Amino acid sequence: MDRVVRACLAKDPVDRMQTAHDVAMNLRWAVDVAPDATAKSPPQFKRDWAAGFGALLLALIAAGGLLGYRWAQSSNQPVSLHSEIQPPEKFLFDATGDMAGMPVLSPQGDRLAFVAHSGDSKLLWVRSLSNDAALPLDGTSGAAHPFWSPDGRYLGFFAGGKLMRIPAAGGPIATLADAPNPRGGTWSINDIIVFEGEYIDGLMKVNAQGGAAEPATELDRTKQKQE
Numbered sequence: 001m002d003r004v005v006r007a008c009l010a011k012d013p014v015d016r017m018q019t020a021h022d023v024a025m026n027l028r029w030a031v032d033v034a035p036d037a038t039a040k041s042p043p044q045f046k047r048d049w050a051a052g053f054g055a056l057l058l059a060l061i062a063a064g065g066l067l068g069y070r071w072a073q074s075s076n077q078p079v080s081l082h083s084e085i086q087p088p089e090k091f092l093f094d095a096t097g098d099m100a101g102m103p104v105l106s107p108q109g110d111r112l113a114f115v116a117h118s119g120d121s122k123l124l125w126v127r128s129l130s131n132d133a134a135l136p137l138d139g140t141s142g143a144a145h146p147f148w149s150p151d152g153r154y155l156g157f158f159a160g161g162k163l164m165r166i167p168a169a170g171g172p173i174a175t176l177a178d179a180p181n182p183r184g185g186t187w188s189i190n191d192i193i194v195f196e197g198e199y200i201d202g203l204m205k206v207n208a209q210g211g212a213a214e215p216a217t218e219l220d221r222t223k224q225k226q227e
Contacts, residue, residue: 088125088134091116094144098199099158101145101184106152111168113146113155124157126168137166139173145184149208156193156208158182163195165208177206177213 085103087093094100094115103114112127116134124140127133137143142159148168149155155168156176163177163185178197185195191208194216202217 085112085127086132087114087116088136091118091121091125094122098181098183099142099144101143101157104146104148106148106168107150108152111152113148113168115143115146115157124155124166126155135170137170140164140166145182147185147187149187150189154187154208156185156187156195158185158195163193163197163206163213174210176208176210177204 093103094117095102101115103112105112110129112129114125114127115122116125117123122142123136124143124146125134125136127135137155140157140159143157144159146155146157153168154165156163156165158164158179161178161180162175163179163182165174165176166172176193177195179195181198181200183196183199185193187193187208192205193208194203194205197204197213202215202219204213205216206213
């Protein structure tokens with residue numbers, strides 16, 4: 001109560017209570033704490049233990065945050081990877097020419113599909129990047145321009161004037177459309193293959209599960225240069 005009175009009479013306006021509300025709040029505080037004035041203070045060792053535990057907890061949180069920050073920074077560091085892919089023994093990559101096709105990486109980044117030839121043998125191959133073994137896919141003689149399905153389970157390719165589909169691990173081949181003079185294709189996530197079956201015509205599209213091929217684009221013949 002004495003503290004409240006002194007605050008009301010303080011000469012310095014900064015220290016002086018400004019309103020009746022301030023006085024009422026301080027008097028209420030004085031009444032509330034008065035019954036506890038004679039309460040037994042907690043033992044010193046309990047206060048010390050609580051302070052020590054709090055400091056330890058803060059130190060652990062700070063250390064965890066620092067370690068997490070450093071881990072995040074290190075995981076964002078770019079990594080340089082150098083590798084060399086060799087063709088199968090006694091085979092050469094078939095990567096140039098109209099009926100060839102560059103090696104293509106699977107969408108999952110774990111396998112490589114490519115065309116390789118040896119003499120009259122020209123096949124589609126698949127190699128896992130976790131080892132050095134390449135698997136030739138039976139029935140793909142004369143293959144060209146391979147491309148992957150979005151889930152990496154199948155490969156599209158061209159052979160014998162046709163667009164075909166084969167499981168990436170090997171298996172039965174499905175013929176999807178005519179492609180007398182192909183230049184490549186792409187397999188969309190909605191299971192539609194867009195391909196170039198005749199390089200002087202527009203793009204075509206076909207369902208990857210089968211069906212009739214339809215034009216995907218149309219050429220303006222008045223603007224197409226014929227050679």
